[in-house]
Amino acid sequence: MNDLPRVHVHMTVSDLEKSREFYTRFFGVEPVKVKPGYVKFLPAFGPLNLAMSQSRPHEGRGHVDHMGIQVDSADIVMRELARVKAAGLPVREEMSVNCCHANQDKFWVQDPDGVEWEVYVLNHDIDEPTTAGCATDATAATAKGLRVVSSGGCCASS
Numbered sequence: 001m002n003d004l005p006r007v008h009v010h011m012t013v014s015d016l017e018k019s020r021e022f023y024t025r026f027f028g029v030e031p032v033k034v035k036p037g038y039v040k041f042l043p044a045f046g047p048l049n050l051a052m053s054q055s056r057p058h059e060g061r062g063h064v065d066h067m068g069i070q071v072d073s074a075d076i077v078m079r080e081l082a083r084v085k086a087a088g089l090p091v092r093e094e095m096s097v098n099c100c101h102a103n104q105d106k107f108w109v110q111d112p113d114g115v116e117w118e119v120y121v122l123n124h125d126i127d128e129p130t131t132a133g134c135a136t137d138a139t140a141a142t143a144k145g146l147r148v149v150s151s152g153g154c155c156a157s158s
Contacts, residue, residue, distance in 0.1 A: 006047045011064060011115070012055035018112040019052055025087035026109055026117065045071065045080060066116040074105045077121050081107045084119075101126050 013019040020039045024030055027043035034040075037054045046069035071077060084091055084107070092108040106120030 006042070006049040008049040008051070009067065010051045010053070011113075013052050013111075014055055014113050016052060016054040022089070022111050023050065023052075025089055026084060026111075028083055028087065045069070045076070064115045066118060068118040068120060071119060071121055074121050074123070077105050077107065077119055080119050084109060096123065098126060 011019075016037065016039060020031060020034070023039075023041055027041055027045075029041065029043055031039045032042050039052045041050045042048070043050075048069065071080070081091065081093065089109050094107065095105045097104055097106065102125050103123040104120045105123060106118045108116050108118050110116050
């Protein structure tokens with residue numbers, strides 16, 4: 001393991017086996033730990049420690065909007081995109097998209113519980129707000145197939 005710290009994310013999932021299969025295909029590695037009701041991944045291409053537990057009905061846990069893995073280059077985005085496609089997962093590609101005051105190349109996948117993951121590179125920051133690729137109100141966003149993310153006022157594809 002390298003010296004970079006890993007971000008730990010723990011998710012409760014509705015179907016642990018479906019999630020295990022999805023994340024094995026998405027990350028391209030087997031889990032490092034599998035216990036009854038628990039799975040843990042340490043993917044090589046991102047500083048992530050992802051743990052999942054089987055949820056119980058009416059557990060009352062919070063919802064994750066989306067997760068992202070920022071990589072260092074467009075070449076890495078394209079490499080990971082090709083690998084994820086070869087693993088048979090549906091992807092949504094967004095290249096040179098302006099959103100959240102930045103221009104990015106990215107792709108999205110969705111896990112069995114509807115959590116979206118983006119793998120992206122920041123091409124450059126944008127100082128002025130942009131409307132290309134983003135809508136400023138919920139009606140315009142819905143019409144364009146976008147959703148407004150309230151925490152940052154930016155939008156992302158849905």
